[in-house]
Amino acid sequence: MTVLMSVDIEGVAGVFHPEQTRAGNGEYEQARRFMTNEANAAVLGAFDGGATEVWVNDSHGGFRNLLPNAFDPRARLVLGKPRTLGMMAGLEASPELVFMVGYHARAQSRGILAHTINSAAFARVMLDGEEVGEAALYGQLAEARGARVALITGDDVFGAETLPVFPDANFVCVKTAHGYSSGVTDTPEAACASIRRAAKETVEASRHSSSRAHHAPDSxxxxxxxxxxxxxxxxxxxxxxxxxxxxxxxxxxxxxxxxxxxxxxxxxxxxxxx
Structure with a gap:
């Protein structure tokens, strides 16, 4: 079983401020380690559960935030841009499952560091009359390619808006939003333990499940x-x-x-x- 992980930074435990998401300062260097560790925890959990191949897509900013030397050597990393499928590059490997790690809520919500694709330019994105964020957009892209969104991690606002879109997915809440730049977080170590456990359980359950991705509309x-x-x-x-x-x-x-x-x-x- 092949798993593709799309990893963002705003939904990672301990990340609350825009400075933590931007290269060129010490807070970012620490946050990218938090991001890498959560991603690697999901990798380890996926292999624990029986995955045979795991691809990890760096899905934040310039797509070169993850620290390759901190990963389990069995993982394959997708880094850099431009790329045709953006935050879902790696679907070319035809994964059965997709994990969204460190994702955030959509623009105009009360989630931590909430935005949709481009915080400077995009205020709201509607798809067929429904307001969507990055998870809904890219998750539907995954489904159109035959993969199933099986695990999502981030804050409570992100979970509340995303689980109705992908009701069969497991959710790990690593922090609770009090506003755009405030809230309560698990420690990075606790978040990684929860993510590894959930990834293992998700892959194990999926190996014995017949559930499939939903068909997306053509137009x-x-x-x-x-x-x-x-x-x-x-x-x-x-x-x-x-x-x-x-x-x-x-x-x-x-x-x-x-x-x-x-x-x-x-x-x-x-x-x-x-």
Whole structure:
């Protein structure tokens, strides 16, 4: 059984402030170790449960945060950008299961460091009329490729919004949000122990389960609300995007992969205004 892990940093135990997520300072160096340790705990748990192959996708920022020399040598790491499938690169290996480790709640929620893809440019993402965050977007991409979202970890707000989307997934809550930059956290050691145990149990249960990923609709409609009209001005230079109002645009796509790739392209475009 092959497992793909997509690992972000904002949902990791002990991480509360934007400085912890940005390279170039001591707090980030500590946070990336917390991130690496949680990811490796999930790797160890997956192998404990009987996984035969584990891929780990660094899914934060520039996609080069994880410390390769701190991982179990059996793991394979997906690092760097650009990459077509973004936070789900590694689906090319046709994994049966997907783990989302260290994920966060969607933009405009009360989750810790909540945002959706690009905090500077994206205020809200709607998919077929439903508000979505990164987990819902990328989890549906995984399902479209035949994998099942089996384990998610992060704060309580993230769990509450994500479990209804993937009701068969196990959830490890490593911290409780009191606001955007505050809350109560497990220690890194306790979080790693919980994640390793849950990963083991998830793989063991999946080896004896017949559950499958749900089929995603073929045609999708995405609406994006931007943080300012300047971003909408920029994004609507793309000829297939429809301007709905000063800060909202929309586009149709033949599937979830095209939705994700378009959003990632718009995110990259946004750096023109910084």
């Amino acid at each position: 999708r409609r995405c609406e994006l609300r931007t943080q300012s009209s300047a971003y909408a001005d920029l994004f609507c230079q793309w000829p297939t995007l429809e301007r709905l109002d000063a800060v909202t645009l929309a586009f149709d796509a033949p599937g979830i992969e095209q939705v994700v790739r378009t959003l990632n392209c718009l995110s990259a475009m946004s750096f023109m205004l910084r």
